[in-house]
Amino acid sequence: MLEELKEKVYRANIDLVKHGLVIFTWGNVSGIDREKGLMVIKPSGVDYDVMTPDDMVVIDIRTGEKVEGKLKPSSDTPTHLALYRAWPEIGGVVHTHSTYATAWSQAGIDLPNIGTTHADYFHKAIPCTPDMTEPEVTNDYELETGNVIIKRFEDMNPMHTPGVLVKNHGPFSWGKDPHDAVHNAVVMEQVAKMAFIAYQVNPGLTMNPLLIEKHYLRKHGPGAYYGQ
Amino acid sequence: MLEELKEKVYRANIDLVKHGLVIFTWGNVSGIDREKGLMVIKPSGVDYDVMTPDDMVVIDIRTGEKVEGKLKPSSDTPTHLALYRAWPEIGGVVHTHSTYATAWSQAGIDLPNIGTTHADYFHKAIPCTPDMTEPEVTNDYELETGNVIIKRFEDMNPMHTPGVLVKNHGPFSWGKDPHDAVHNAVVMEQVAKMAFIAYQVNPGLTMNPLLIEKHYLRKHGPGAYYGQ
Amino acid sequence: MLEELKEKVYRANIDLVKHGLVIFTWGNVSGIDREKGLMVIKPSGVDYDVMTPDDMVVIDIRTGEKVEGKLKPSSDTPTHLALYRAWPEIGGVVHTHSTYATAWSQAGIDLPNIGTTHADYFHKAIPCTPDMTEPEVTNDYELETGNVIIKRFEDMNPMHTPGVLVKNHGPFSWGKDPHDAVHNAVVMEQVAKMAFIAYQVNPGLTMNPLLIEKHYLRKHGPGAYYGQ
């Protein structure tokens, strides 16, 4: 079932490796079939070079139960499910431990919007979640990770700023499909690296807020004119 | 028409990928035929691995209108045009979001000439433009980006310092042809990386001004003796 | 003799190159056959691209004498032997001069546990050894390097934190077999890089101790649920 989506989710996972965002079995991508209410996700701890589309695991979004697949799903499955349930616009979710975005997560501060590279994809600063509490870590940790992310976006549009830094952990990103979510993960890593360098060069740097609106809107606004 | 120039501009765009200066569809190169008054530029938002020389777009320099090409030109087309109109010596223009040069753009300060690697190609500090104003961002943003660059070079020779950092955005470079402009883009990224490291190692470093003149002139002066 | 172990140790050495942890002849991996009381280790100063499994050297763990092999063993052989003698749980040892872990060794401070990437593999901070004394350096330097490491782990479980930074020198790691020890070396390099960046971004960053326990235990605790 869902052969096409499995293939897409598989490809998106492999793309994480190609873009240098994951080593070993770190990182996972999922995709969703909203009509059927099913999510397809990478299996847990399987090497990317032996993985096949058939290894993808199918999960019922409502119950969280496995519907198909011989392997256990990613241990981060409940986080993915929480995001799909909260945000009906998203069609793909990515989690990585990519170097610079993870370092910003460890730094524990929002990744500020200080350039047009950021503004082309993320409208606001990419927010960092607060410390998780003892109950959150002890009970249903992966589900609560999702809830902490959702809470952080209470006053933000997740489609306008499609990524988050989970404090002391690493980045999650999302998009309209798995491919788009991976694209956003690559951009997040790139802007995390640029922002690291920029603040070393000039700790007092400032962003021109006019550029944020201009660049975000020329790609995503009603009169967007970037691309074909 | 302009098959040879299209091929050159295509190759120069591909070289940006080979040199690691762009990912996805970020970045664009153009070239000019001064006699015919035409510019050839990369199409907007087309993947580098499916792009062909035929996809290049031909623009009338005077009017800015498309003369040939099935695709929309790069959204940065008006910036390229402004530079060609202002500076008759240049034959190629490049824009990238290369990591270190973009980080310096975000830092918002000039990239100082602190070594012979810089002085071999850029006579002065690579200047950073000032913040763009509301009218500049709102009306004809890409054209005004070109104007801001040109204004920054009022008292500088663009052929002696063939690059600029657009504040909070990224680098533009140019040269006698598209290949040369890409070469300068690679050097700018490299000297931006070196300067980042050098200032971390010694924030109080100083440059010997004698070396700037010597190195710039041994490659570009009347008695230049570098190369064959 | 020990053909299978030689092959494994050879592969693990080659993997160091593939993962970008060593250049030239820097770095060495060993493995152990506890029943026979023998260690297999890389020869000293042999290029990775001409090395074969047959070049691996067999050493008697008790006496430290060479039992088989036409080449001299790694000069770090006595360090490896000391660790195998002290810690019966380990089956493989790795030493590299990988860039970021070596830089932290030169910095001379413990590599703190500030993220789940670290906590997934290393329970505590990866400790840095103290300065070696004159007698330690002068007499049996490589053996004493092992002893200094062992002393540093007096109050720590080497299987829970399978790596160390030898001050002004570089990292050692270990694991249940040579492959596992290399895996831990790769992770150590990665978390060393992330921690370098994270502290540059926020020198006052803090780690949530709840996450350390959670992540370490979900992979290594009694109810571990990561992987297949």
Next chain:
Amino acid sequence: MLEELKEKVYRANIDLVKHGLVIFTWGNVSGIDREKGLMVIKPSGVDYDVMTPDDMVVIDIRTGEKVEGKLKPSSDTPTHLALYRAWPEIGGVVHTHSTYATAWSQAGIDLPNIGTTHADYFHKAIPCTPDMTEPEVTNDYELETGNVIIKRFEDMNPMHTPGVLVKNHGPFSWGKDPHDAVHNAVVMEQVAKMAFIAYQVNPGLTMNPLLIEKHYLRKHGPGAYYGQ
């Protein structure tokens, strides 16, 4: 003439590219035939991917005149000659603009010996030359660059510390032959990167002087026991 040496010098130049130390035509390697009094060096400004062993240029060490070769020698030829004349032990010289070593040159301070990776190859700090004076830059600049290096080694053994940082310019290294000189250039770049990171992590770091002697001597001293 000197076909074997030309081949060696050619290979050593290509190795600079393979090790990531040069881009474009930056960098040059030479080798010497002491008996014949001749130096073989890379031509000036020739692309590495079209260069052949036959393009190498033969120079008379005493007179500095070209003896054979259809191309102009590297513009840094007089620097190489000065080092060969001053130091009879050396058989190969390398100059690059490798990223981290060049950044330290721009920083203008000695690259300190803070780890065994450094001490395995360089006995002391890799010294940085002082600012060059107006007469030095104006008259015979490349020859004076050599003289400035030689003066900096007045009280140092160039075979024990086979590298230098020319201030605001970049690294030179040398060795018993061209291959060895390239090896030292790779190590210099690596230790420059490590030292940059180490000082960012701990600006107050200290080196154990006992380790310098131990590591330098176990590879280069009378009782050296590293390697086969």
